[in-house]
Amino acid sequence: MDYELGNILLDGRTISRKVAEIASEVAACYSGKEFVAVGILKGAIFFLADLVRSLPSDSLVKIDFMAVSSYGASTKSSGIVKIVKDLDTDIRGREVLLVEDILDTGLTLSYLQELLKGRSPRSLRTCVLLDKPDRRRVDAHVDFRGFSIPDEFVVGYGLDYSGYWRNLPDIHVAKAIENTVKNTQPKE
Ligand code: IMP
Ligand code: MG
Numbered sequence: 221m222d223y224e225l226g227n228i229l230l231d232g233r234t235i236s237r238k239v240a241e242i243a244s245e246v247a248a249c250y251s252g253k254e255f256v257a258v259g260i261l262k263g264a265i266f267f268l269a270d271l272v273r274s275l276p277s278d279s280l281v282k283i284d285f286m287a288v289s290s291y292g293a294s295t296k297s298s299g300i301v302k303i304v305k306d307l308d309t310d311i312r313g314r315e316v317l318l319v320e321d322i323l324d325t326g327l328t329l330s331y332l333q334e335l336l337k338g339r340s341p342r343s344l345r346t347c348v349l350l351d352k353p354d355r356r357r358v359d360a361h362v363d364f365r366g367f368s369i370p371d372e373f374v375v376g377y378g379l380d381y382s383g384y385w386r387n388l389p390d391i392h393v394a395k396a397i398e399n400t401v402k403n404t405q406p407k408e
Contacts, residue, residue, distance in 0.1 A: 226393035230367060233390065236270065238366045242347065243274035245364055246317065251346070254280035255315035258307065260332070261287035262386065263321035265379040267349045271319065279318075284309045288328060302329050316341040321378045323349040329360035335401055350374070350391075392405045 259268035265285075272281055287305035316336060329346060337342055337348055347364035354371040373396075375381050376388030385394070 222397050222399060223373065223375075225375070225385065225396050226395040228390045229369065229372070230377075230391040231394050232389040233282050233378055235366075239267065239270045239349075240274045242349075242366060243271055246271070246347065248274075249277050249283075249363075250279070250281075250315060253284070253315055255309060255317055256282045256284055256309055257317045257319050258336075259283065259285045259286050259319045260321070260328075261305065263378045263380065264319050264349075267321055268319045272346070282309070286332070290328075290331065290332075290396070292301075295391040301328055303335075303402055305388045311336065311339050313340065315343045315344050316345070318344065318346045319346045322347045322352065322374075323362060323365075324352050324355045325357040325359060326360040327358055329362075332360045333360060349377075350379075 242327060251391055251397070257268060259265055268283065270277075275281060284307050285305065286303065286307055288301040289304050291299055292303065318329070318332060318336065320329055329348070333344065334344065345363040346361060348362055349366040351365050351368045352371055353368060373381070373394045374396045375385035376389050376391040378386050379391065379396050380386045
């Protein structure tokens with residue numbers, strides 16, 4: 221299956237207005253308190269970067285990252301994800317805000333939430349830019365949510381297809397296209 225870039229679903233201005241709104245909710249929540257914003261690589265880097273820069277200058281925010289990958293098709297339903305890069309920070313007793321690009325089936329976030337809770341943070345909250353509620357298979361608690369979107373594959377602003385298109389400033393729908401090689405095969 222290949223994809224081509226489709227229409228813009230959310231343009232850069234709309235995204236930055238929403239990020240500013242989320243930032244003021246986050247700032248109110250952690251007012252006067254230090255917290256660690258944990259971005260999930262690679263998709264969340266643009267969102268995390270814009271979010272923390274929209275916080276008031278007296279915010280006591282630090283940033284850290286985790287990288288995860290799916291263990292493969294056979295374990296997909298169990299939601300076990302492999303930690304490719306772990307936190308540098310010891311989060312015991314700390315206030316932690318998980319920052320993710322998109323909540324889809326919920327498998328990745330619910331796994332990460334359980335994993336991080338096991339490290340005894342003082343609090344663990346979750347922030348997602350996009351939510352595809354129609355695709356949900358397991359519950360994952362979300363404290364700050366940007367946009368609820370339809371069940372379409374989207375790219376841009378950190379979201380990728382096969383590593384491409386993360387750099388786009390807008391979020392586009394990616395449309396599946398026919399495999400053209402198959403169409404050029406001679407008919408029997
Ligand atoms: P979940 O475990 O199914 O919730 O998967 C979430 C992860 O799947 C995200 O962090 C993305 O990396 C990826 N993902 C889900 N939907 C999309 C999409 O529409 N475009 C690009 N990546 C997506
Ligand atoms: Mg991701």
